[in-house]
Amino acid sequence: MHPILGSAPRRNLYLASWAVIGSLGAVAWSTANPDAGIAVALAVVVPPCLVQAFVCLSARYPCRAAPLEAKSLGRTLAMHAGAGMVAATVWAAVWTGWTGVLAGLPGFGDAARLTPAQLAAVATAGVLLFWLSSLVHYLLAAFEQSRRAEARELGLQVLAREAELKALRAQIDPHFLFNGLQSISALTAADPAGARRMCLRLADFFRSSVRLGAEDEIRLEDEMAMVRAYLDIERVRYGPRLQSEVVLEPGCGACRVPPLVLQPLVENAVRHGIRPLVDGGVVEVKACCDQAAVRVRIRNPFDMEAAAQAGTGVGLANVERRLAARFGREAVMRRRRGDGWFEVDLRFPRIENARAAGEPFRGGGR
Amino acid sequence: MTSPARRRIRAVVVDDEELSRVLVREYADPHDDIEIVAECANGFDAVRAVNDLEPDLVFLDVQMPKLDGFEVLELIGPDVAVIFVTAHDEHALRAFEVHAVDYLLKPFGPERFAEALDEARGRLARPRPTPVSRVVAAARPAGAYLRRILIRTGARVDVVPVGSVDYIRARDDYVGVVAGGRERLKQQTLTELEGRLDPARFVRIHRSYLLKVDRLTRLGPATRDTYVAVLADGTELPVSRRGYARLNELL
Numbered sequence: 157m158h159p160i161l162g163s164a165p166r167r168n169l170y171l172a173s174w175a176v177i178g179s180l181g182a183v184a185w186s187t188a189n190p191d192a193g194i195a196v197a198l199a200v201v202v203p204p205c206l207v208q209a210f211v212c213l214s215a216r217y218p219c220r221a222a223p224l225e226a227k228s229l230g231r232t233l234a235m236h237a238g239a240g241m242v243a244a245t246v247w248a249a250v251w252t253g254w255t256g257v258l259a260g261l262p263g264f265g266d267a268a269r270l271t272p273a274q275l276a277a278v279a280t281a282g283v284l285l286f287w288l289s290s291l292v293h294y295l296l297a298a299f300e301q302s303r304r305a306e307a308r309e310l311g312l313q314v315l316a317r318e319a320e321l322k323a324l325r326a327q328i329d330p331h332f333l334f335n336g337l338q339s340i341s342a343l344t345a346a347d348p349a350g351a352r353r354m355c356l357r358l359a360d361f362f363r364s365s366v367r368l369g370a371e372d373e374i375r376l377e378d379e380m381a382m383v384r385a386y387l388d389i390e391r392v393r394y395g396p397r398l399q400s401e402v403v404l405e406p407g408c409g410a411c412r413v414p415p416l417v418l419q420p421l422v423e424n425a426v427r428h429g430i431r432p433l434v435d436g437g438v439v440e441v442k443a444c445c446d447q448a449a450v451r452v453r454i455r456n457p458f459d460m461e462a463a464a465q466a467g468t469g470v471g472l473a474n475v476e477r478r479l480a481a482r483f484g485r486e487a488v489m490r491r492r493r494g495d496g497w498f499e500v501d502l503r504f505p506r507i508e509n510a511r512a513a514g515e516p517f518r519g520g521g522r
Numbered sequence: 523m524t525s526p527a528r529r530r531i532r533a534v535v536v537d538d539e540e541l542s543r544v545l546v547r548e549y550a551d552p553h554d555d556i557e558i559v560a561e562c563a564n565g566f567d568a569v570r571a572v573n574d575l576e577p578d579l580v581f582l583d584v585q586m587p588k589l590d591g592f593e594v595l596e597l598i599g600p601d602v603a604v605i606f607v608t609a610h611d612e613h614a615l616r617a618f619e620v621h622a623v624d625y626l627l628k629p630f631g632p633e634r635f636a637e638a639l640d641e642a643r644g645r646l647a648r649p650r651p652t653p654v655s656r657v658v659a660a661a662r663p664a665g666a667y668l669r670r671i672l673i674r675t676g677a678r679v680d681v682v683p684v685g686s687v688d689y690i691r692a693r694d695d696y697v698g699v700v701a702g703g704r705e706r707l708k709q710q711t712l713t714e715l716e717g718r719l720d721p722a723r724f725v726r727i728h729r730s731y732l733l734k735v736d737r738l739t740r741l742g743p744a745t746r747d748t749y750v751a752v753l754a755d756g757t758e759l760p761v762s763r764r765g766y767a768r769l770n771e772l773l
Contacts, residue, residue: 334609335539338628342545393539431538434564434587459587 159296160213166296171209177285178205188274192264200258204250208282211243212289219293236290240283247282248275317481328365328416329423332389333358339392354392361385368415373482376443376450377409383422383441390426397436398426405444412507413450414482420471421454421500429456429498445506452502460496472500479504531646534560534575536568536594537583537607542628546581546607549635556639565589566679572598573677579623579642584608589672589679595620597674603645605638667720671699673708680706684723688737688753690715692730703755725772727751727765735772 160166178201186197218239222232251270258264270278336358343351364382368374380402387400418441425439437457444451472491479487479502487504533556535546543561550556559575562568564587572580572594582604584591591613595604606617609628617625623645624638671687673680686701692712698705708715716724716732727733737753741761744750749761751769761769 331609334628338545338609339539339541341629341631342541342548345548346544393541395540397538431585432587 158213158216159293159300160216174205174209178202181205181281196264199264200255204247204254204278207250208243208247208285211246212286214243215239215286215289215293219290219297223297224294236287239290240286243286244279244282248279251275251278328362328419332386332423333362335393336389343392350392354389357385357389357392361389365416365419371415373412374415375409376411376413377404379413379415379418380404380409380441380443382416383418386419386422387426387439394426394430394436397433398430399436399438400441401438402441403443405442408443408445408450410508411445411450412509413504414478417475417478417502418452418454420475421502424471425454425456425498429458432459433457448506449503450506453499454502455497455499457496458493458498475502529555529646531556531579531642532559532575532577533557533579533581534562534568534571534577535581536562536565536571536586536591537581538563538586539583542583542607546635549632550639552632553636553639555643563587565591565594568594569597569674569679570677572602573674577602578646579603579605581605581607584610584613589681592616592620593672597672597679603642605642668718671708671715673699673706675706682706684719687734688755688757689734689759690724690732722772725765725768727759727761727769729762731759731761731765733759733769735769738769741766741769 160170178198181201182194182197185201186192186194189197218235222235224232252275255270259269336354340351340354340358343354361382364378364385368378368382384400384402387398387402391398391400422439422441430436430439440453440455442453442455472489476487476489479489483504488502490501492499492501533550535543535558537543537546540563543563547558547561550558556579559577560571562571566588568580568582568586569589571577580598580602582591582594584606585608586594589597591606591608600621603623604617604620605624605626606613606622607626607628607630611627614625623642626634626638667684669684671682671684673682682699682701688700688702690700690712691698693707695709695711696707697710697712697715698707712726712730712732716726719732723735724732725735733751738751739754740752742750742752744760747763749766751759751761753759
């Protein structure tokens with residue numbers, strides 16, 4: 157598509173500029189021929205100007221053939237000199253022809269004929285106009301290019317963000333499955349009914365994790381149900397060492413959360429809190445809300461003497477990033493460590509309506 | 523399945539999950555030559571049981587309360603055959619560096635278990651002790667300094683957090699770890715232990731002394747060439763000329 161003809165506003169602006177050029181030409185011509193009226197001047201000047209308006213559109217081709225980034229300045233200049241000559245020659249010919257026709261008409265006479273000096277001036281103006289048009293074409297090309305680069309940059313940003321979100325997408329630790337299967341294997345002989353119960357629990361848990369994990373966000377009560385299911389399964393492994401207290405304040409169940417944001421925190425609490433303790437302890441998960449915000453606290457005991465294990469921070473940081481991606485700066489995550497206990501507090505805006513599909517990302521909060 | 527002529531193998535099962543111990547016991551049941559003499563749910567109990575019962579074989583989980591599987595291995599020494607049992611495959615390399623007999627990934631079946639047992643029988647028939655230093659080195663996760671020093675005296679295990687150590691001194695074949703005014707002996711050389719501690723916190727001030735730098739309160743001259751380091755509790759330690767240079771470099 158031609159950069160000027162292709163868009164209506166640019167086309168109109170271009171034609172308006174040529175109307176101005178034509179009028180100026182007519183004024184110049186009537187100054188040189190004071191005897192002739194302004195109507196005659198317009199009749200002489202405007203038609204060649206119209207022709208030149210279209211000729212100048214062809215400046216696009218030399219501009220494309222010699223882009224500004226090209227290394228050879230000489231070649232670029234030669235290209236434009238040549239193109240300008242051709243354009244000027246065409247224009248001079250059009251003028252000569254047109255004034256010749258006009259001179260034969262009644263009411264114009266010899267005044268319409270161009271003197272050699274006038275013809276030279278016309279040719280010069282033709283070259284300059286063509287070069288001006290080239291300049292405009294270069295500007296337009298540069299503008300287009302920067303716009304394309306911007307769009308590309310924006311596209312890349314969106315892609316990167318999507319990739320990051322995909323990477324952050326909640327995933328269940330595969331070892332959870334392996335350990336669950338080990339428990340089933342052990343129960344098969346000793347407690348077949350228990351083995352079957354464990355199979356069904358694992359199946360239920362994985363089915364909901366796949367279903368809910370595919371959503372952008374889910375209801376808090378669904379997330380809490382996942383947490384309960386997770387703890388039930390882990391209790392089969394750990395026995396009485398693992399106790400839990402999961403409380404969801406009435407009226408908060410419909411608040412929206414990204415799927416599986418609490419589950420990794422509870423997993424951490426079990427793995428790094430309960431497991432290193434010989435006698436285990438209680439994992440507490442408490443969620444409440446007010447008009448504006450949802451608060452969740454996950455608390456677990458932990459062994460002060462046990463060496464901090466690697467990998468504790470990764471799960472937490474992941475949850476923090478997912479909350480930030482969804483709620484922006486309004487999501488807050490705080491960890492606190494006391495004498496034998498560890499606590500993670502989450503606070504994020506209360507939103508109860510599902511986000512419409514395809515609604516753009518909300519970067520900085522609500 | 524097993525010939526009566528075969529020697530009996532006494533085994534200890536170490537896993538903090540009861541169901542896992544149940545499973546190992548169940549899989550071992552058909553093998554007449556295997557006798558499970560103890561089950562332990564944490565690292566301390568494991569060290570005690572190995573010390574008291576002197577088993578031939580240990581089924582060892584990696585992640586456990588108190589001491590992890592590699593720390594248990596460091597404390598029980600290389601004379602016992604070890605089969606690791608865990609759901610995590612990322613420890614396998616370290617396990618084979620300490621010449622573990624086998625590495626069972628949960629969940630595993632009775633056939634795989636029998637293979638591991640065969641391997642253990644072979645190993646026990648022709649013992650191939652692992653150098654202690656290799657076991658010790660493997661007990662440390664790659665690139666990390668010790669966070670606690672494990673000291674075993676008979677069946678008793680002391681865990682000394684590195685932060686509580688004042689200084690460590692060489693005593694013949696042992697090192698004396700002094701923490702809070704109490705000294706505990708550990709069978710290791712000072713140089714070996716020094717290599718596992720953070721050099722930004724511990725300085726070898728003397729051939730026989732490794733000082734935790736934050737315990738130093740002042741440095742005084744002793745003779746023309748040597749100095750004496752005075753600790754917060756008034757203890758004076760000799761500082762050699764090279765030790766003085768090292769201290770200066772760090773401070």
